[in-house]
Amino acid sequence: RHSSPAQTEFYQAAEEVLECLRPLFERSPYYHDHSIIERIVEPERQIMFRVCWTDDAGKVQVNKGYRVQFNSALGPYKGGLRFHPSVTAGTIKFLGFEQIFKNALTGLPIGGGKGGSDFDPKGKSDTEIMRFCQSFMSELYRHIGPATDVPAGDIGVGAREIGYLFGQYKRLTGCYEGVLTGKGLSWGGSLGRKEATGYGAVYFAQSMLEARGEGIEGKTCLVSGAGNVAIYTIEKLYELGATPITCSDSRGMLHDPRGIDLALLKELKEVKRVSLEAYLATHPEAHYVPVADYPADGHAVWRIPANAAFPCATQNELTKADAETLLGHGVDCISEGANMPATADAVDLFLGAGVAYGPGKAANAGGVATSQLEMAQNSSMQQWPLEKVDAKLKAIMASVHRQCADTAEEFGEPSNLVLGANIAGFRRVADAMIEQGVC
Numbered sequence: 001r002h003s004s005p006a007q008t009e010f011y012q013a014a015e016e017v018l019e020c021l022r023p024l025f026e027r028s029p030y031y032h033d034h035s036i037i038e039r040i041v042e043p044e045r046q047i048m049f050r051v052c053w054t055d056d057a058g059k060v061q062v063n064k065g066y067r068v069q070f071n072s073a074l075g076p077y078k079g080g081l082r083f084h085p086s087v088t089a090g091t092i093k094f095l096g097f098e099q100i101f102k103n104a105l106t107g108l109p110i111g112g113g114k115g116g117s118d119f120d121p122k123g124k125s126d127t128e129i130m131r132f133c134q135s136f137m138s139e140l141y142r143h144i145g146p147a148t149d150v151p152a153g154d155i156g157v158g159a160r161e162i163g164y165l166f167g168q169y170k171r172l173t174g175c176y177e178g179v180l181t182g183k184g185l186s187w188g189g190s191l192g193r194k195e196a197t198g199y200g201a202v203y204f205a206q207s208m209l210e211a212r213g214e215g216i217e218g219k220t221c222l223v224s225g226a227g228n229v230a231i232y233t234i235e236k237l238y239e240l241g242a243t244p245i246t247c248s249d250s251r252g253m254l255h256d257p258r259g260i261d262l263a264l265l266k267e268l269k270e271v272k273r274v275s276l277e278a279y280l281a282t283h284p285e286a287h288y289v290p291v292a293d294y295p296a297d298g299h300a301v302w303r304i305p306a307n308a309a310f311p312c313a314t315q316n317e318l319t320k321a322d323a324e325t326l327l328g329h330g331v332d333c334i335s336e337g338a339n340m341p342a343t344a345d346a347v348d349l350f351l352g353a354g355v356a357y358g359p360g361k362a363a364n365a366g367g368v369a370t371s372q373l374e375m376a377q378n379s380s381m382q383q384w385p386l387e388k389v390d391a392k393l394k395a396i397m398a399s400v401h402r403q404c405a406d407t408a409e410e411f412g413e414p415s416n417l418v419l420g421a422n423i424a425g426f427r428r429v430a431d432a433m434i435e436q437g438v439c
């Protein structure tokens with residue numbers, strides 16, 4: 001079945017889900033009779049398109065654009081757009097597949113989708129970014145809509161890009177409607193959306209620890225990444241009395257034993273958009289390790305002693321050797337802000353060790369859940385106060401954890417939240433597919 005090397009990440013994600021479903025299928029052959037597996041691994045629709053734009057020198061540039069509309073059993077397709085040079089059709093397919101089960105776990109009416117481009121926003125001027133986004137939307141607009149498919153941000157797509165994409169959608173359709181989430185607060189965005197994925201990953205860690213009679217306060221934490229998810233994971237960790245001591249970007253990792261200076265991190269990454277190395281100019285006591293000096297078998301962040309880990313950068317950024325080091329240092333809580341950041345053999349080690357391990361499709365569901373809250377606000381033409389959004393986010397993350405834990409218990413592996421997340425998410429989608437007939 002591994003017929004295409006270009007789909008390695010998709011096979012990795014699908015294999016994990018299918019392995020976990022084995023006990024469910026033994027108990028309920030009913031799903032097998034309806035060919036649910038054969039149907040669920042096949043996207044309802046995949047769109048690939050050419051994105052031409054003109055750079056500041058007047059030269060025409062060409063990129064690939066993608067949108068995978070994977071499963072609409074529970075609601076309109078929902079999932080982010082990723083702009084990164086590593087993006088392929090296989091990357092988007094893996095992310096879209098994960099999104100189906102994540103969205104199901106939120107309990108909200110949203111189907112699974114994902115999209116993006118191999119466009120690299122790094123080093124581009126604002127006007128180049130704008131022209132690219134306008135060109136990307138000039139094709140995408142015909143496939144999306146508030147009741148069909150509602151994209152959001154992901155790696156390389158933040159408030160600036162969502163603004164340019166929305167402006168072009170409005171220009172092409174003449175409609176001011178909730179077709180994207182993560183919008184600016186003065187024009188349809190939800191308070192708390194920017195923070196939601198990171199905050200949610202910390203709330204999830206809190207739920208896992210509380211279930212074991214522990215708390216997050218006082219813990220020293222490793223965070224990877226320095227983007228949207230990492231920054232707001234760090235912010236919430238401080239709020240709850242923990243100390244995040246690392247972060248990383250694509251060029252290197254930063255270790256500040258006294259705790260990452262959050263205001264400076266925001267300044268470097270949200271405003272100046274520069275390398276983390278610039279942190280050293282005002283904090284010479286911190287340590288910076290460039291990627292070239294990372295251990296050959298993993299990531300420098302995971303080699304620092306600490307109590308908890310929050311991978312918040314990208315897929316497969318935490319290897320088996322990293323997991324061995326983390327466990328050797330006594331790390332007993334791992335909550336994934338990123339999608340599939342741990343390799344399959346790293347996950348096996350965490351599960352074997354019985355530590356609190358929250359897989360991305362559960363632990364980072366707060367972002368998409370709050371995107372759905374933004375859709376609800378848009379359709380009722382309201383903006384809710386931050387307290388209301390945050391209270392809902394907290395309740396949703398507690399419910400996601402409860403479903404994973406209860407389902408893991410039901411299938412005889414109480415601490416295996418990977419099993420719990422996959423079975424609970426799958427059951428909700430599969431039941432809806434069966435009720436809706438063969439389609």
Ligand code: NDP
Nearest residue numbers: 154155156197225226227228229249250313314338339367
């Ligand atoms: P951002 O673009 O804001 O930040 C990504 C961070 O990860 C940056 O620091 C970037 O470095 C680093 N990074 C990206 N790719 C690589 C790579 N190949 N190797 C090393 N470092 C890398 O993205 P987000 O914070 O939004 O997303 C991070 C993760 O969280 C992704 O897995 C995403 O799918 C997941 N996620 C995001 C959600 C959201 O709401 N935004 C929702 C749910 C999951 P640099 O600064 O150098 O580019």
